[in-house]
Amino acid sequence: MDTVKIGIIGIGNMGSSHAIYLNNKEVDGALLTAVCDHNPERLQWAKETLGKQIQTFDDTDSFFEFADIDAVIIATPHYDHPSLSIKSLEKNLHVLVEKPVGVYTKNVRELNEVAKRSGKVFGIMFNQRTNPLYQKLRELVLGGELGEIKRTNWIITDWYRSQSYYDSGGWRATWAGEGGGVLLNQDPHQLDLWQWTSGLMPKRVRAFCGFGKFHDIEVEDDVTAYVEYENGATGVFVTSTGDAPGTNRYEISGDRGKLVVEDGKLTFWRLTQSERQFNKEYKGGFGEPECWKIDIPIKGTATQHKGITTNWIQAIRYGSELIGPGVEGIKGLEISNAMHLSAWIDDWVELPINEELFYSKLQERIKSSTFKKKEAVNRTLNVQGTH
Structure with a gap:
């Protein structure tokens, strides 16, 4: 063609x-x-x-x-x-x-x-998958430079939004109009990159969401989530539209050190030997493996x-x-759905999630959504205005 x-x-x-x-x-x-x-x-x-x-x-x-x-x-x-x-x-x-x-x-x-x-x-x-910084991070992690992953942490709170932003459209930040808040509007890229760069999907999730915590909205504007992975690693994802100033720091820790993305830079704290090996062999009491701080050069620009x-x-x-196969969009969305569901039922959620349960819980919120109520009022006013 x-x-x-x-x-x-x-x-x-x-x-x-x-x-x-x-x-x-x-x-x-x-x-x-x-x-x-x-x-x-x-x-x-x-x-x-x-x-x-x-x-x-x-x-x-x-x-x-x-x-x-x-x-x-x-x-x-x-x-x-x-x-x-x-x-x-x-x-x-x-x-x-x-x-x-x-x-x-x-x-x-x-x-x-x-x-x-x-x-x-x-x-x-x-x-965001076109960003050479995240491409290099993924290359190092999946290439084994970090060893087995122990922990992932992403604090992404530099999404500050004012009340006037939410008031600019009746559909914004409503269950019926948008389907969610910060997780579904601002964070899909980070939820995708979280699993894409680490190569890991959680096996279970426990999340705490603040629905309208900092704004007059019905959906979540503050989230703290804890996840567990199949290999025993753990992760934390913190996000909000109510923090000013906010933070954007992504850290992956492994057996051979840690990788940190912050302020547009990728830093590798690289251990000269495996932490597990050092732990097994070292006999000096206090001590830790030798570590080199390396600023990873990033070539190219995000397209x-x-x-x-x-x-x-x-x-x-x-x-x-x-670069972004459409079928992979479900991965970050499933993490988002699991976080919502965990907050709604106040309990752990196993992945793959119970899709029918999530759907039913979402429908409950859509039925009481302010967006649907506003739409109904508007339709009534329009009909009355024609007579």
């Missing part, structure tokens, strides 16, 4: 960003041909900004029937990601979906099954969203390996 014709569903903040660099022909072999959004203001923006050559649609049925496309980028609200991805794949279209891949693993698992059967290229916008799109196009055209 010489040129991949692309349609975008959802041209809000992220969708419009993708549309601009594609329309500027900044991705080799990609051609933006169509966009779809139910908001007439966004369609007007598309016509004025992207040009008359771009097809515009205000509903997905017309888009799928009449758009001249080979592939779709999905940049809609979270709940629509799995269903629109499935529909696109069933229409024989390649798919690149924004993060998170969905709100709950139950329907994401169905999406993955459809994707595997489809034979199409299914990617996810995990743009971010455009880099993921370029890689996706190369996978379609040449069969290149995906």
Whole structure:
């Protein structure tokens, strides 16, 4: 395929960003041909900004029937990601979906099954995987430089958000509109990188979530989670939108030292011998293995969203390996779901999670969500206003 014709569903903040660099022909072999959004203001923006050559649609049925496309980028609200991805794949279209891949693993698992059967290229916008810093971290860990992992810790609290941010949209930070808070909005990249760089998925999770702890919202804005891994290692994940100033520090400890990512740098405290070996052989009482502090050089720059799109196009055209395979989106989401469920039931949650239990608990919260109540009020007012 010489040129991949692309349609975008959802041209809000992220969708419009993708549309601009594609329309500027900044991705080799990609051609933006169509966009779809139910908001007439966004369609007007598309016509004025992207040009008359771009097809515009205000509903997905017309888009799928009449758009001249080979592939779709999905940049809609979270709940629509799995269903629109499935529909696109069933229409024989390649798919690149924004993060998170969905709100709950139950329907994401169905999406993955459809994707595997489809034979199409299914990617996810995990743009942080293009960061050479995290690529080098993963290389060192999976290459065995750190030895067996003992502990992972990520404090990611530099997501500060004011109340006015949450008030800017009625769907924000609601169970019905967004499906979660800091875990589902801000943290999908870190939850993905946590398991991607360490090569570990938790076997069980115990989480404590503050729902509206620092803001007038119904979802979580503060989380402290403890996880255990199959090899006996443990991990802690702390995140919040209420800390100012916040911290972003990721640390992986192993038998041969520790790796730390902070302030855009990767530091390796490297032991000259195995800690377990030293512990077994050392007879001097107080003492510890010799350690070298090494500042790991990082080469290259993160290509971010455009880099993921370029890689996706190369996978379609040449069969290149995906940086962010769509089927891997379920991993970070399952960790997120486990944290929510643990807080809801006030207990440990084993992985793989009980998807039916999570779904039922989520539905309870959706039913009482302020977003649904506001929507109902708005519909009533609109009907009354027409008489």
